[in-house]
Amino acid sequence: MKNIILLALLGIMIASCNKTEETPDVICDSELNCLDENCQFTISNIVGHTKFLTCYESWAIVVESDVEVNSWYVPDEWDASYQEEDIKVTFCGFVRDNTLPLIFPDPMPGRFYQIELAGIERNVE
Numbered sequence: 001m002k003n004i005i006l007l008a009l010l011g012i013m014i015a016s017c018n019k020t021e022e023t024p025d026v027i028c029d030s031e032l033n034c035l036d037e038n039c040q041f042t043i044s045n046i047v048g049h050t051k052f053l054t055c056y057e058s059w060a061i062v063v064e065s066d067v068e069v070n071s072w073y074v075p076d077e078w079d080a081s082y083q084e085e086d087i088k089v090t091f092c093g094f095v096r097d098n099t100l101p102l103i104f105p106d107p108m109p110g111r112f113y114q115i116e117l118a119g120i121e122r123n124v125e
Helices: 002-016
Strands: 041-053 058-063 071-075 088-097 111-122
Touching (some): 071 088
Antiparallel strands (some): 041 058
16 A cells, blocks of 8 residues: 555656646756857857847847746847747846937837847747
8 A cells, every 4th residue: 555655746746746737848958158258148048039120120039027028139130030929938138228229219119129139039839
């Protein structure tokens, strides 16, 4: 009887360790550190989705927040295959203040940054 209970507990523990859809992919497995004075902060393994920002005429990754305003990250360079609406991605990189000129005077609400990507991957759903 003890063996059956132990096997049942072991099975429950193994099942609870399975990766769920809510667990983001790890694409930057080491800590990123700012290398120059332009870097404001770094982000690692953040989940967001792609959007085109008409106010800057640039593609961006938006990280939505229920508590604060959304954060918008405009990559310096990235593969054109990510430049379509609503691709869910996990990314990491070096973030700095946004210096892009506004094409339209009133951008969407949120925090806007520029980012040098250290890694990006599509999320499989």
